[in-house]
Amino acid sequence: MQVEEKKVVSIHYKLTDDDGNILDSSENAQPLVFIHGIGMLIPGLEKALEGKVKGDKLNVSVKPEDGYGERDEGLTQMVPKTQFDDTETIQIGMQFQVETEQGVLVVTVTKVTDDEVKIDGNHPLAGVNLNFDVSVEEIREATQEELDHGHVHGAGGHDH
Numbered sequence: 001m002q003v004e005e006k007k008v009v010s011i012h013y014k015l016t017d018d019d020g021n022i023l024d025s026s027e028n029a030q031p032l033v034f035i036h037g038i039g040m041l042i043p044g045l046e047k048a049l050e051g052k053v054k055g056d057k058l059n060v061s062v063k064p065e066d067g068y069g070e071r072d073e074g075l076t077q078m079v080p081k082t083q084f085d086d087t088e089t090i091q092i093g094m095q096f097q098v099e100t101e102q103g104v105l106v107v108t109v110t111k112v113t114d115d116e117v118k119i120d121g122n123h124p125l126a127g128v129n130l131n132f133d134v135s136v137e138e139i140r141e142a143t144q145e146e147l148d149h150g151h152v153h154g155a156g157g158h159d160h
């Protein structure tokens with residue numbers, strides 16, 4: 001069996017940036033389990049996994065356009081501190097949801113001044129080259145129910 005659309009795939013992975021900093025890893029944790037081909041992973045990683053079989057190991061470099069997109073400075077904004085309920089606790093790195101005309105957006109605080117806060121609606125990994133070390137652990141057929149729900153059931157997935 002190989003990785004293709006509608007297969008449930010388990011992978012272990014390590015994600016580093018171009019400087020070798022580890023951004024994310026499944027090491028010492030459960031493998032990442034996903035349904036292939038429905039956009040659960042970034043496009044560059046899905047493409048690289050296509051056709052792979054259990055036991056395969058691969059190194060994948062994903063450019064921003066196949067990852068979390070390029071940074072869009074238009075998604076950053078300085079807002080007055082007075083808009084926040086609790087200005088004492090605002091710190092760089094905090095994330096929260098804001099309502100926009102395009103729906104709910106997750107923003108990250110990237111700067112705090114005496115009276116203003118800079119918020120950034122870009123994905124934290126936008127504009128970053130992503131280097132994945134991946135090993136394919138398991139491949140199985142997705143059940144019809146999993147396909148209907150759009151997520152994995154059982155180990156590494158939903159329990160309901």
Ligand code: ZN
Nearest residue numbers: 149151153158
């Ligand atoms: Zn479900």
